[in-house]
Amino acid sequence: MRFLDWFISPLFDLPVGAQALLVAWILTMIALPVVNWIWGENARKKNVALSVSLQAATVLAILNLGWGARRALITAGIVVGLGWGVEYIGSHTGVPFGRYHYTPELQPQLGQVPLVIPFAWLMMLPTAWAVARVIVGEASGWTFVLVSALAFTAWDLFLDPQMVKWGFWTWDNDPETSPQRHYFGIPWVNFVGWFVASMFITYVIVAYPTTFSLLPIGPLFFIYALTWLLETFCQLFFCALPGPALVGFVGMGVFVCTAMLAR
Numbered sequence: 001m002r003f004l005d006w007f008i009s010p011l012f013d014l015p016v017g018a019q020a021l022l023v024a025w026i027l028t029m030i031a032l033p034v035v036n037w038i039w040g041e042n043a044r045k046k047n048v049a050l051s052v053s054l055q056a057a058t059v060l061a062i063l064n065l066g067w068g069a070r071r072a073l074i075t076a077g078i079v080v081g082l083g084w085g086v087e088y089i090g091s092h093t094g095v096p097f098g099r100y101h102y103t104p105e106l107q108p109q110l111g112q113v114p115l116v117i118p119f120a121w122l123m124m125l126p127t128a129w130a131v132a133r134v135i136v137g138e139a140s141g142w143t144f145v146l147v148s149a150l151a152f153t154a155w156d157l158f159l160d161p162q163m164v165k166w167g168f169w170t171w172d173n174d175p176e177t178s179p180q181r182h183y184f185g186i187p188w189v190n191f192v193g194w195f196v197a198s199m200f201i202t203y204v205i206v207a208y209p210t211t212f213s214l215l216p217i218g219p220l221f222f223i224y225a226l227t228w229l230l231e232t233f234c235q236l237f238f239c240a241l242p243g244p245a246l247v248g249f250v251g252m253g254v255f256v257c258t259a260m261l262a263r
Contacts, residue, residue: 033238083121096193099172130220158248
């Protein structure tokens with residue numbers, strides 16, 4: 001009961017605008033399989049972009065509660081800017097994610113990187129900070145950075161197989177020629193890249209003067225946990241991706257459950 005009170009109560013304390021964004025994001029996530037089924041792939045692409053935008057806006061609104069508008073916007077700018085930078089370098093050089101490229105499906109693009117992609121970093125990285133904050137407590141520095149990066153990378157156990165199946169990006173290597181070097185068609189080096197890149201971005205944020213003790217943990221953790229559940233349900237029952245669904249359920253679930261026990 002104490003955990004549920006910490007987990008749910010802050011949602012009712014959010015300003016009306018933040019609550020509206022949260023509800024709108026949840027509805028777009030729930031509607032995703034239905035939209036694809038009724039209106040097809042073009043509608044799905046728009047729904048994905050809308051869902052990312054709403055989740056990123058919700059996270060920004062929540063950060064504003066703890067850090068104020070200036071700090072929240074600076075943080076968003078750093079995450080989005082560095083997120084685009086690592087994706088640009090990665091898709092053009094193969095470092096640090098392996099050889100991949102974005103298809104024309106997600107528009108608009110800058111430097112052949114869909115603009116929605118760096119906002120996907122913003123929509124989930126602060127939620128990983130909240131998870132790490134609960135798990136490591138008052139610890140900061142490298143402990144916080146490492147746990148944040150691991151929690152964030154666990155989300156990609158869901159994301160990459162789903163986005164590749166939908167044709168949003170593709171890997172230049174053929175997994176059929178290297179069957180021991182991929183995770184459901186995704187090279188293992190990709191996850192190393194996610195871990196390193198999210199460590200770097202988080203380190204930059206931690207190095208900037210801020211107070212992570214003011215991070216609104218409850219609402220951000222709620223988004224992380226709900227993403228975990230929605231991704232599992234979607235991939236199991238609508239996306240025909242049972243393997244990534246089960247592995248992602250365990251991967252993100254480790255952090256959700258560890259945080260619940262730590263709380």
